[in-house]
Amino acid sequence: MSDHREAADFENPQPTPQSLQESPVKVRKQLPQTGVDEFWKKFTTKFPGKVHSILPADIYAKTKASKSTKGIVNCQIAxxxxxxxxxxxxxxxxxxxxxxxxxxxxxxxxxxxxxxxxxxxxxxxxxxxxxxxxxxxxxxxxxxxxxxxxxxxxxxxxxxxxxxxxxxxxxxxxxxxxxxxxxxxxxxxxxxxxxxxxxxxxxxxxxxxxxxxxxxxxxxxxxASDWWESLDEEKRVFWMVNRRDAEENYRKANQTGSKAxxxxxxxxxxxxxxxxxxxxxxxxxxxxxxxxxxxxxxxxxxLTGGVTTELFTTDILNKNKFWSEEIMKVNDEFLFSCATGTFDKWQGSDIASVYGARENIVRMHAYSIMEAREIKGHRLLKVRNPWGEGEWRGAWSDGSEQWTPEWMELLNHRFGDDGQFWISYEDLLRKYSSFERTRLFGSDWQITQQWTTVDVPWSADYNKTKFSVTLTKRSPVVIVLSQLDDRYYKGLQGQYTFQLHFRLDKDGEQDYIVRSHGNYSMSRSVSTDLELDPGTYSVLMKITARRCQDEDTPEDIIRKNVKLRQNKLIQSGLAYDLAHAKGEIRETEAEKQGRQDREMKRKAAEKRKQYATRREDMLKHWQRGKREKAREKRHAKKREEYERKKAENRKGAEMAEGSVAGDAAAAQIGQAAAPEAVDGTTAAAGVEGEIEKQAAAGATEGKTGEPAPDPASSSEPPGEAKADEAKPTGGAPLGTIPENPKPTNRSQAENNPVAQKTEEKDTVTSTDDSATPKSQQFEAALKSIPSVTVKGAPAPTSEAPPRSVAAPSTLAPIDDYQYDSDASFDSSIDSVLDFPAQMDDAAAENEASPVDGGEDNAEFENDPWNAVCVVGLRVFSKDGACSIETIRPRQEEETLDLDDASKGASGEVEGNVK
Incomplete structure (x- = not known):
């Protein structure tokens, strides 16, 4: 017997919770694309933002920013x-x-x-x-x-x-x-x-x-230090030279004049x-x-409010045109500076000092172009070193062979190491690698500007936020896209640096008009200048962000300096707040109206949804009431049938009692011939047996006559009713719900032979007071029922959670009447199908936090990509009015998930039509 049980257990093992804990959970392998998508989803924060105010309740900065030059139709003289x-x-x-x-x-x-x-x-x-x-x-x-x-x-x-x-x-x-x-x-x-x-x-x-x-x-x-704070040795020397006026002579020598x-x-x-x-x-x-x-x-x-463009010598297409149309206009329309050695490979080596020398031109040092002259076929430029010394040593330098008294007079030049020197245009292009050209604006130029804040993604692409520019007349324009100058709040600039780029489109045309002139070294602004016809144009921004993890965030700087350098934090914080107050997004009237319209549509859609939900609930309530009425009708009919059968059984019992009484009378007549009974137990047993015979006869009559009530659908089991007849003072009252009801699903009972046998056993009557109660019999039979396997559902591997059973109806005395529909069967299916999902959740947790030192998927949750840039657009124009408007995507478009965007062309998101 034990061997047979072991073989059965081997063929159909029943896992226990302990075995489930010991056995390893099988982890599902996800597709590579799914893993990449999850990585990017966690890499970027869902709530991008930036600190716009360092100081607490900085009303001054906000008030100052509200008075700054900005707005949609604000056009002013430069x-x-x-x-x-x-x-x-x-x-x-x-x-x-x-x-x-x-x-x-x-x-x-x-x-x-x-x-x-x-x-x-x-x-x-x-x-x-x-x-x-x-x-x-x-x-x-x-x-x-x-x-x-x-x-x-x-x-x-x-x-x-x-x-x-x-x-x-x-x-x-x-x-x-x-x-x-x-x-x-x-x-x-x-x-x-x-x-x-x-x-x-x-x-x-x-x-x-x-x-x-x-x-x-x-x-x-x-x-130099003051006399009383200087070194004793230095004071001793001055005292020895000037015994009487040592302090005064020290002040004149070390603390007097520009040289001090x-x-x-x-x-x-x-x-x-x-x-x-x-x-x-x-x-x-x-x-x-x-x-x-x-x-x-x-x-x-x-210093001038101009616009600067970076030019590299190797990028100049036509050097003659650059000389005639730009260099020759120095000090008129443009100001120029030049530098060299920006991209030298050997910047810090001895090779650079030997082979990279440029005839005394200092690498990574700024020079100013003071003047451009073209005389007798020579193109010459006057350049100055801000040090006030250190000059060019090539052709046209001080003392070179090119200088004659005539040239000295023509160029008004004097020799001397004052930092100013002349150089030819050819040598300038050979020795200097980059130029910075600044365009100047006079009183005939008008300027319009607008600032906003944009979220910069990790992958550079044209941002959803853009500027719309409207011109009323044809005019030469200069378009400048700028970011905040973080030099004013050094230390609070944060971890991100930004490189700007923009493209100009005309509304209604597919091809772009012009792109901004890119800067490699200068990152504060990019610009372009051209002549535009009247119309509406779009400025699309592409912003590249780079992050330096080693830099402190504004939050870190505040924590480190709030106690040690309070005054400095207030000073820099005020500059930070004044700058970032420009980027505060202010809602325009058109945006406000659009938001209100969308809000009205959303509320109307919610009302329609609520109405549909209420109507559906009312329909379900009506259907539920209809089913309850049908149940009540069936219950009343079965109760009536049950009462009729009960009355017939009682009548049969009375007839049996009458016949027994007649037999007893006959027996009393023949008592004289028969011996007297010693004990009365036999008579009582005979009466009791006769009652059982009459009850069996009544049951047989019920079978041959009208059909007996079905145990699965009757209001009370017949066996229990007969037990009440046999024991009128004991047993449960009629209509009481059993403590352990029978299986509540007919299909389940039909497919389960053990359950059917249990029901048949429950119909057998018993007159023994010590018999096992029906509830215990039902519980024992229920334990012997094998687990139900639903077709198409995976078999559970551990103990399933308890099923959720609806509350029984107050109309039916027995649960069999209550579950006429398949609701309980659906609930059992849901409980089985939910179990593998729980296993998948456990596997997902195991996969999210591996034990073997794997990479944690929450790597970027505490420190995600969060690049936010404050940018401004300035448009300089000469003729006509100009206006700028910021076009931002609606909030619901910005928060749209990538998975929702890839649902297909039908526009359906999670089953809802947009």
Whole structure:
């Protein structure tokens, strides 16, 4: 017997929970494309965003941004923004000077106090946020009257020969100043107001499409320390040479005149415009380290509001055309600078110093093109080194054989190592690798601009957000796509850098008109210039993002500096907030109306859906009520039949009792002849047996006559009813629902012979009080029923969850009446089919978190790709009005899943028609 059981278990094994835990779960292998799609889905965040405000509740930045030049139909003269900024700057300087005279104090800049910053060793005016270095190491700070014996702001106006670079890598800025000095009044337009007696100076600069003002005091950094802070050895030498006036002689030798300045200085010993302008430029950017390194073209943009284009020598198609139409217009329509060695392979090796020498031209250094002349067939250019020394040593250099008294007079040139030299056009193209050309705009140009924020995907493609430009007349235009200048909030720029590109299309035409001129080194803006007819055009943006994981995010910078460098964080945070407030998306009237229309349509669709749902619910309720009425009718009919049968059985029992009584009377008549019974048990047993015979006869009569009620459909099992007859005072009352009902599905009972036998056994009556209850018999029979296997469903491998059975109806006394429909059978199928899905979920969890050191699929969940760029479009035009509008995709289009987009051309997403 045991062998037979073991063989059966081997053929049909019944897994236990313990065996399931020990056996390995089979992991499904997914398609390669599915794995790639899941990777990209996790790689990019579903909620892209950017920090737009560093400081808490920065109302000033938002108010300032709301007054900036932007809007759909905003068209202004290019110089109007400058005039407004200059007027505000002059008013501020006059107000400060008046207040200082009232209290008899010289002006001290509370926002950029370099003396207090140096003495307390805070270095907020020297180092950017997130870095502290000793690269800049000035030793003292003094005011202009304490440095210069006879200070003057300008001696003979601002000239390029005045510029000399100090101990900072801002040659790009000084080279731009050299270029500006060649065009009359450009420097004067930057230095708009000053009160030299009070020591307050006002300047204006161009930043992110608008002019801003900057006000400073007259304190400057010096190279040497004060007498009482200098080295003892140095003081001893001065005391030995000048015993009586050692301190005064030390001050005159080390802290007097332009040569004593730590940063930029004028060649004249008493001229002050250059160091003060450099200080104002550093303050506007936050500190001196922020202006360390850059491009001359970008500095010219900051000083003039022009547009710069990067040109490489190897990309010039027609060199004669470049000379005649561009180089020859220097100081008129354009300003030029040049550099070399940008892409040198051997930049830091000794080979570069030996074989890469360019006749004393410094690699990675900015030069300014001061003048272009064509005389007697010679194309010559005047170039200046902002260092104020170090000149070209080739042809047309100082002392070369090309110079004659005639040429010296024609070109008004004098020999000397002042940083200015002449070079031929051919040598310029050979020795310099790149040019930066800045277009200047006069009062006849109009400017329109618009800013927005776009989400930049990892794969560069034309963005969904675009600009729409409308022109009313034919006009020459210059289109510029810019991003925020992060030099103003250095340290908070984040991990992403962006490269811009755009394409211009005309609405209604398939082919594009022009593409932007790409920049390799300069990334702040790209532009193009052309002449356009009136109409509507689209500017499509392509933005390439690169991420540097080693850089700190703005959140990290805030956490690191909120306690240590509070003042610096406030200063840089304000600049950050002012810049990013431009990119705040403001809803236009057309977008608002469209959103309201879509909202109305959505609400109408929801109402229709709710109405359809309510109607479907009402229909189901009506159908359910109809079924309940049918059940009630069947129940009443079966109850009536049951009562009739019960009455017949009771009548038969009464007749049997009557016959027994007659027999007893006959027996009493013959008691005299028969022996007297000792015990009355036999008579009672005889009566009881007779009752059973009569009950059996009644049952037989029921079979031969009308059909007996079906045990599977009757309101109460016949066996239980007969037991009630035999024991009228015991048993369950009529209509009570059994504790363990029979199988609730007819098809299941029909397919199960054990269940059928159980039902047949339940119909047998018993008069024994110690017999097993029907509930226990049913439970024992249910345990012997084998598991149901549904055709087409996978066999479960572990214990299935309990089935969900609907609540029984209050109308039916027995469950058999309640489950006339196939609802319970459907529920059993669902419970079986749900089980493999649970196994798949477990396998998916096992696959998502492998034990054997596999790659975690949640690799990018905590740090996903989240590149967001604030960009602005500026359009310069001469004739007619111009307007710009930002076209953004609707939110529901942006959040559309890739899987939904690939459902097919029918437009159906998850069964719903869009």
């Amino acid at each position: 110089v109007r923004s400058y005039d407004q900024a200059a007027a505000e700057c002059k008013h501020a300087v006059e107000k400060i000077a008046k207040e200082c005279r009232r209290v008899n104090h010289k002006y001290r800049d509370p926002h950029f106090d370099i003396e207090f910053d140096l003495k307390r060793n805070r270095r907020d005016c020297l180092d950017a946020l997130g870095e502290v270095s000793d690269k800049a190491d000035p030793r003292s700070v003094k005011r202009i009257p304490d440095i210069f014996e006879d200070p003057v702001f300008f001696e003979e106006g601002a000239t390029a020969s005045d510029v000399r670079q100090g101990f900072n890598g801002d040659c790009w800025f000084l080279s731009a100043l050299c270029a500006l000095c060649n065009k009359k009044d450009l420097v004067d337009k930057i230095c708009v107001a000053r009160d030299e007696e009070v020591g307050v100076y006002g300047f204006v600069f161009h930043r992110d499409g608008e002019w801003i003002q900057t006000i400073i005091d007259d304190k400057l950094y010096l190279i 300045l730590y940063f930029a200085q004028c060649s004249s010993e008493n001229e002050t415009w250059l160091p003060l302008l450099e200080k104002a430029f550093a303050k506007s950017h936050g500190d001196y380290s922020a202006i360390d390194g850059g491009f001359t073209g970008e500095a010219i943009e900051d």
